[in-house]
Amino acid sequence: MAVEAPVIHEMGHAIKRKEDPRFIQGHGNYVDDIKLPGMLHLDFVRSTYAHAKITRINAEKALAHPGVLAVVTGKDLEAAGLAWMPTLMNDKQMVLPTDTVVYQGQEVAGVVAEDRYAAADGVALVEVEYESLPVVVDPRKALEPGAPVVRPDKNTNAVFHWEAGDKQAVDKTFKEADVVVKQDLYYPRIHVSYMETIGCVAQFDSIAGKLTMWMTTQAPHAVRTVASLVTHIPENKIRIVSPDIGGGFGGKVYVYPGYVVAAVASIKTGRPVKYINDRSEDHQSTAFGRDWYMTAELAAKRDGRILGLRINTTSDHGAFFGDANPSKFPAGLFSICTGSYDMKAAYAEVNGAHTNKPPGGITYRCSFRVTEAAYAIERIVDILAHKLNMDPAELRKKNFVPADKFPYKSALGWSYDSGNYQAAMDKALKKIGYAELRKEQEEKRKRGELMGIGISSFTEIVGAGPANTFDILGLKMFDSCEIRIHPTGTAIARFGTKSQGQGHETTYAQIISEELGLPVDAITVEEGDTDTAPYGLGTYASRSTPTAGAAAAMASRKIQAKAKKIAAYLLEAREEDLVWERGKFFVKGSPDKAKTIQDIAFAAYTNHPPDLEAGLEAVHYYNPPNMTFPFGTYVCVVDIDRGTGEVKVRRFLAVDDCGNIINPLIVEGQIHGALAMGFGTAFMEEIKYDSDGNQLGGNFMDYLIPTAVETPRWETDKTVTPSPHHPFGAKGVGESATVGSPAAYVNAVVDALSHLGVTHVDMPLHPWRVWQILKDKGVAL
Amino acid sequence: MNMSRHHISVTVNGNKREADVDSRTLLVHFIRETLGLTGTHIGCDTSNCGACTVILDGKAVKSCTILAVQAEGKEMLTVEGLAKDGKLHPVQEGFWEKHGLQCGFCTPGMLMTSYWLLQKNPNPTEEEIRRGISGNLCRCTGYVKIVEAVQYAAQKMRQPEAPVPAR
Numbered sequence: 023m024a025v026e027a028p029v030i031h032e033m034g035h036a037i038k039r040k041e042d043p044r045f046i047q048g049h050g051n052y053v054d055d056i057k058l059p060g061m062l063h064l065d066f067v068r069s070t071y072a073h074a075k076i077t078r079i080n081a082e083k084a085l086a087h088p089g090v091l092a093v094v095t096g097k098d099l100e101a102a103g104l105a106w107m108p109t110l111m112n113d114k115q116m117v118l119p120t121d122t123v124v125y126q127g128q129e130v131a132g133v134v135a136e137d138r139y140a141a142a143d144g145v146a147l148v149e150v151e152y153e154s155l156p157v158v159v160d161p162r163k164a165l166e167p168g169a170p171v172v173r174p175d176k177n178t179n180a181v182f183h184w185e186a187g188d189k190q191a192v193d194k195t196f197k198e199a200d201v202v203v204k205q206d207l208y209y210p211r212i213h214v215s216y217m218e219t220i221g222c223v224a225q226f227d228s229i230a231g232k233l234t235m236w237m238t239t240q241a242p243h244a245v246r247t248v249a250s251l252v253t254h255i256p257e258n259k260i261r262i263v264s265p266d267i268g269g270g271f272g273g274k275v276y277v278y279p280g281y282v283v284a285a286v287a288s289i290k291t292g293r294p295v296k297y298i299n300d301r302s303e304d305h306q307s308t309a310f311g312r313d314w315y316m317t318a319e320l321a322a323k324r325d326g327r328i329l330g331l332r333i334n335t336t337s338d339h340g341a342f343f344g345d346a347n348p349s350k351f352p353a354g355l356f357s358i359c360t361g362s363y364d365m366k367a368a369y370a371e372v373n374g375a376h377t378n379k380p381p382g383g384i385t386y387r388c389s390f391r392v393t394e395a396a397y398a399i400e401r402i403v404d405i406l407a408h409k410l411n412m413d414p415a416e417l418r419k420k421n422f423v424p425a426d427k428f429p430y431k432s433a434l435g436w437s438y439d440s441g442n443y444q445a446a447m448d449k450a451l452k453k454i455g456y457a458e459l460r461k462e463q464e465e466k467r468k469r470g471e472l473m474g475i476g477i478s479s480f481t482e483i484v485g486a487g488p489a490n491t492f493d494i495l496g497l498k499m500f501d502s503c504e505i506r507i508h509p510t511g512t513a514i515a516r517f518g519t520k521s522q523g524q525g526h527e528t529t530y531a532q533i534i535s536e537e538l539g540l541p542v543d544a545i546t547v548e549e550g551d552t553d554t555a556p557y558g559l560g561t562y563a564s565r566s567t568p569t570a571g572a573a574a575a576m577a578s579r580k581i582q583a584k585a586k587k588i589a590a591y592l593l594e595a596r597e598e599d600l601v602w603e604r605g606k607f608f609v610k611g612s613p614d615k616a617k618t619i620q621d622i623a624f625a626a627y628t629n630h631p632p633d634l635e636a637g638l639e640a641v642h643y644y645n646p647p648n649m650t651f652p653f654g655t656y657v658c659v660v661d662i663d664r665g666t667g668e669v670k671v672r673r674f675l676a677v678d679d680c681g682n683i684i685n686p687l688i689v690e691g692q693i694h695g696a697l698a699m700g701f702g703t704a705f706m707e708e709i710k711y712d713s714d715g716n717q718l719g720g721n722f723m724d725y726l727i728p729t730a731v732e733t734p735r736w737e738t739d740k741t742v743t744p745s746p747h748h749p750f751g752a753k754g755v756g757e758s759a760t761v762g763s764p765a766a767y768v769n770a771v772v773d774a775l776s777h778l779g780v781t782h783v784d785m786p787l788h789p790w791r792v793w794q795i796l797k798d799k800g801v802a803l
Numbered sequence: 804m805n806m807s808r809h810h811i812s813v814t815v816n817g818n819k820r821e822a823d824v825d826s827r828t829l830l831v832h833f834i835r836e837t838l839g840l841t842g843t844h845i846g847c848d849t850s851n852c853g854a855c856t857v858i859l860d861g862k863a864v865k866s867c868t869i870l871a872v873q874a875e876g877k878e879m880l881t882v883e884g885l886a887k888d889g890k891l892h893p894v895q896e897g898f899w900e901k902h903g904l905q906c907g908f909c910t911p912g913m914l915m916t917s918y919w920l921l922q923k924n925p926n927p928t929e930e931e932i933r934r935g936i937s938g939n940l941c942r943c944t945g946y947v948k949i950v951e952a953v954q955y956a957a958q959k960m961r962q963p964e965a966p967v968p969a970r
Contacts, residue, residue: 038899038900038902039899039902041907042898042899042904042907043899043969044907045904045907045910046882046891046895046898046899046904046907046910046914047842047882047883047885047886047891047895047969048840048841048842048843048881048882048883048911049842049883050842050907050908050910051841052841052844052908054835054841054844054845055835055841057836057839138832139825139827139828214942215942216906216908216942217844217846217852217854217906217908217909217940217941217942217943218844218846218906218908219846266906266907267906268844268846268906268907268908268909269905269906269908269942269943271942300848301846301847301848301849301852302848302849522906523904523905523906523907523943524905525905687902688902690902690948691902691905691943691944691945691948694944694945694946694947694948695905695942695943695944695945696945697945698942698944698945698946699942721847721848721849721851722847722849722851722852722940723849723851727940727942728946729936729937729938729939729940729946730932730933730934730936730937730939730941730946730949730950731933731934731937733945733946733947735929735947735950736945736947
């Protein structure tokens, strides 16, 4: 009987996502959807001051309110040794303050009540008296002598000094240069604004002595280990579950005070406790991104050849140094700032400062500060082009690392795995019609119309990372996959990562499908439950495909190796005579007598070789030998309204190279989403503070994120330059467009205004800012 | 904070549901916590994000901005009521086919707004779709694929073919 071969849907297929049926029918399971019997609700009294002494907390009225069970303060936690907790960067952070608050919106007291309304009532009834202290919100001022000191436990606001590169060599290039450009670049403070705010449900089972936390975390395993080390609860008595996550983008790597208070409240009350941030609370207290003051300088020859790069940065880390970085990288991977360009020497320096603002820094799809690095280099290269009166595309081409120089050792020490920057740019310029656009621009300028074309040819660095350099609090940044093939030929695969929308249930299944020939539908992917999943460091910084995706391939290959032994036994042949064709083994020359992976799976439990263990499963912990280096060229075309200063993005083309692609539909989705976030960064989003430390962008009324109306219709294309060291040549893609796109938008706007003598405008480029420039230059209508 | 209690009766996805609620109970909390329909989400506290969008007496509304008592006697459709007899509604199909969702958190609200948009305007232009969903925020997709999903649904609703099974 002819049996139709199952549809495999291995790598390269643009299949629909396996996770979607539950999401489109309202059956996702997010933290706030969890409802346990007897569950209490936790809400927070938050500081109205940016810096103040707490002189009195009076909880009497709150405790008298119906439904309120307890009010937890820093003093209560102090008694349990939990008023402070460690951060990911070896600093410590207040869980609840014992006497001093250090930013507005900081948790001051937790109110535990029978339902969320009673908890909110209780919050309103807690009386807190403050004595205000001097405030510092600008990191540059925070590092000046005499600045108010942010931390009660420190005598300085200096957090760290980091530098990379050869300072003297760079100084020399500046002496040899024909032309030097220098620009201050502020990368504003932004908030990633995942649609689901952070939260948790804590449940302490006093009989089993086990704490279960359903929480919005991108890194459940690391959270479990750190929680065990801090609380001394044995690690097997802590279970962290990341259920469906409504977007993370880095903001859900952090451990927030509310999680700890919820756990304490559950232990104390013996009942489950739910804590969910309101949007305003979330915006005012959870991790921000960027807030970097950079000064970039480039030295070049008259012909445009770049000699050296120097970048000095002051970075804001808020009151606690808790960036979600690999621990040895206080400035993240900012040393990728030489970007796509071959230059002799570079030097980068970052000075971190405390301010009276919430902690954070590494969020918003930044690949550990690669956003800042890419923005700096792509902006300063454009400024050099302008100064030399050269076309920015020409200048870039002249300085690209040539395709034949890979693997390429960058001036700041990275070994780029593969790349073909020229090819991506050529494709982008051809597709968008660059030459024609330049002609159009010239004609429009004659008519007084403002049109600009911006280019960004970025290089990303993702896949953290190799164990010799990458760890978080000592935990090496490998990731993992465990695959079990069931007797009837279906499988479950578990991972140490955690999707927050990236589509792992589909793409991981496609990888295994590619390697083992099992249909995608026969593979269940699970992540996020530390009781069942193999240990891993989680999903952020575009690391899942480079690490856990690689682990999936390696675990599959272990299974294939065992399957071969079983096939040899079944076929009564020698292993070396077997041929593997996706999903089956056969003896060379006899493809009609094949044993399928399904046959082999069944035999693994029913008829396996006597000298072989039963079962068909494998686990792999993948230590990447190097980072991967995705890249691309983005082109943005804008028109500026001289009456309003509004910038209209007419076209945006992204040519990305993320190596081999698992699912083109999902890759495109990742790029689209990150382009929109880059758009928000460039044109709309900024969290500002007044001099008293009041946050001025604390909710969706005041902090605008893009809607369908502002965002352009993205155009995408690709080149494919596989990673030579990754098991299936993939590189990662989630953050390429947040890394690459902001400079393209800004370069386009500056290009539109360059003939007026404008060389730089800081983000966000909202209409009033642009209009002020138009007015200053006398071209506003 | 003396709260009066009210008995309300609402037809939800075709079924009559009754409950006692506080006068201040938001409709979204009634839907999620009293009715246990957790497909409707809460994404903000300023009525900007639209994750809580449901259809109330034929109109798309943000259920975080309406009191439960205001739904008394009304008919409500939530995301759980879109699929019928194990068959997806065309807007659900469109979002699945066109990769109109990633994390899924905005999706129920987007689906309900899209559903309402297509009731009012069965053949919207791209511009009309973009304006129509502008009260719903999505942080993952960059919107292009949501627009394509709505276009797919519009096409499907005008020329019905065999609906896609829900699994």
